[in-house]
Amino acid sequence: MNREIEKILAELLEQVEAEGVFFCDRGGNIIAQRSVNKYEHTENIAALAAGSFFATLEMARLVGEPKFRSLLHQGESSSIYMEGMKGDLLLVVIFSKDSNAGLVKLYAKNTCQQLQQYKVQLAPGERPSSQILPKLELVIDETAQPFTNSVKVEPT
Amino acid sequence: MSFINFSRKEISFKIVYYGPALCGKTTNVEQIHKVIAKEHRGELTMLSTQQDRTLYFDFLPLRSDIIKGFTSKFQIYTVPGQVIYNETRKLVLRNVDGMVFVADSQWSKMEENAESFANLESNLGDQNESLDNLPYILQLNKRDLPDVAPAHYMDFMLNRRSVRAAVFEAVAVQGIGVLESLNLIAKMVISSFIQKNKMQAAEMPNEVAVPQKG
Numbered sequence: 001m002n003r004e005i006e007k008i009l010a011e012l013l014e015q016v017e018a019e020g021v022f023f024c025d026r027g028g029n030i031i032a033q034r035s036v037n038k039y040e041h042t043e044n045i046a047a048l049a050a051g052s053f054f055a056t057l058e059m060a061r062l063v064g065e066p067k068f069r070s071l072l073h074q075g076e077s078s079s080i081y082m083e084g085m086k087g088d089l090l091l092v093v094i095f096s097k098d099s100n101a102g103l104v105k106l107y108a109k110n111t112c113q114q115l116q117q118y119k120v121q122l123a124p125g126e127r128p129s130s131q132i133l134p135k136l137e138l139v140i141d142e143t144a145q146p147f148t149n150s151v152k153v154e155p156t
Numbered sequence: 157m158s159f160i161n162f163s164r165k166e167i168s169f170k171i172v173y174y175g176p177a178l179c180g181k182t183t184n185v186e187q188i189h190k191v192i193a194k195e196h197r198g199e200l201t202m203l204s205t206q207q208d209r210t211l212y213f214d215f216l217p218l219r220s221d222i223i224k225g226f227t228s229k230f231q232i233y234t235v236p237g238q239v240i241y242n243e244t245r246k247l248v249l250r251n252v253d254g255m256v257f258v259a260d261s262q263w264s265k266m267e268e269n270a271e272s273f274a275n276l277e278s279n280l281g282d283q284n285e286s287l288d289n290l291p292y293i294l295q296l297n298k299r300d301l302p303d304v305a306p307a308h309y310m311d312f313m314l315n316r317r318s319v320r321a322a323v324f325e326a327v328a329v330q331g332i333g334v335l336e337s338l339n340l341i342a343k344m345v346i347s348s349f350i351q352k353n354k355m356q357a358a359e360m361p362n363e364v365a366v367p368q369k370g
Contacts, residue, residue, distance in 0.1 A: 029159040043217040139223070140223055
């Protein structure tokens with residue numbers, strides 16, 4: 001499934017000559033991505049994009065709108081376009097001034113329709129973590145710590 | 157919201173640091189960023205005002221190999237503590253998997269601690285969630301200051317639910333208690349996830365996750 005999604009994102013990347021395309025969820029978790037440039041901080045980009053997009057949903061509610069479907073941040077050389085989908089999913093497109101916001105909106109809409117088909121079926125009202133899972137044998141080392149101190153922190 | 161990406165072999169969890177204004181939430185995350193090796197963390201993002209007060213959230217992505225065969229990714233968020241930012245707190249709290257409630261140990265802050273804890277319970281309730289169902293721990297911060305309440309008093313004040321939370325004493329600005337708090341909440345979140353996964357598998361042993369097309 002992921003390869004098919006990445007193919008759709010790659011198509012969008014080419015169509016609008018974007019620099020990067022991310023498909024993520026409301027929590028900023030990246031489901032799939034394609035980019036021309038290697039972005040170092042993709043997790044931060046996704047988290048911020050999700051945060052800002054879903055904040056605008058709240059603004060929409062406060063002004064009596066059901067939602068704002070998309071959001072565009074225009075910069076001098078790079079811009080970011082975000083479009084929301086059902087199931088609290090988000091498409092984020094990063095494009096340069098070589099591309100065009102109108103073109104991005106047009107093709108992004110089509111991409112969203114294609115991506116919508118890949119939503120995992122959930123029971124109404126359930127959190128995504130309760131999706132039907134394969135029988136995973138998850139093993140955790142009870143004696144290990146997830147994180148260790150790599151630096152000696154001197155008391156100030 | 158725990159999220160599994162099977163193709164990337166990643167499981168993502170969201171942990172939120174909650175507490176009253178200026179209690180040390182951001183300091184916790186700054187210390188975590190300072191002490192964890194680069195290969196296990198990403199960039200620290202801080203959305204703050206000119207006075208260094210958290211405006212929207214702080215965000216730090218972390219990675220661990222604690223679950224065999226999977227990369228565990230932790231999204232660490234802090235909320236703004238000021239009372240006026242309650243709507244923002246609600247947004248950040250959505251789909252949380254675990255929390256660290258950071259309390260300011262100074263006597264003068266007890267009322268704010270209690271209000272913030274009640275606010276957390278209320279905001280979770282608005283999302284049909286509860287501290288009964290979500291892993292959380294209490295961190296009693298600023299233990300180095302002169303006029304602090306005894307730990308047992310704060311434990312009594314903030315830890316009166318039917319299931320008591322683990323309590324850590326901390327001096328976040330010096331890194332004391334910071335990693336310990338993080339490690340425990342991370343393990344609690346993972347354990348909770350593994351437990352839910354086992355329960356689901358037991359209920360539907362022959363089901364396989366097949367993303368539905370159409």
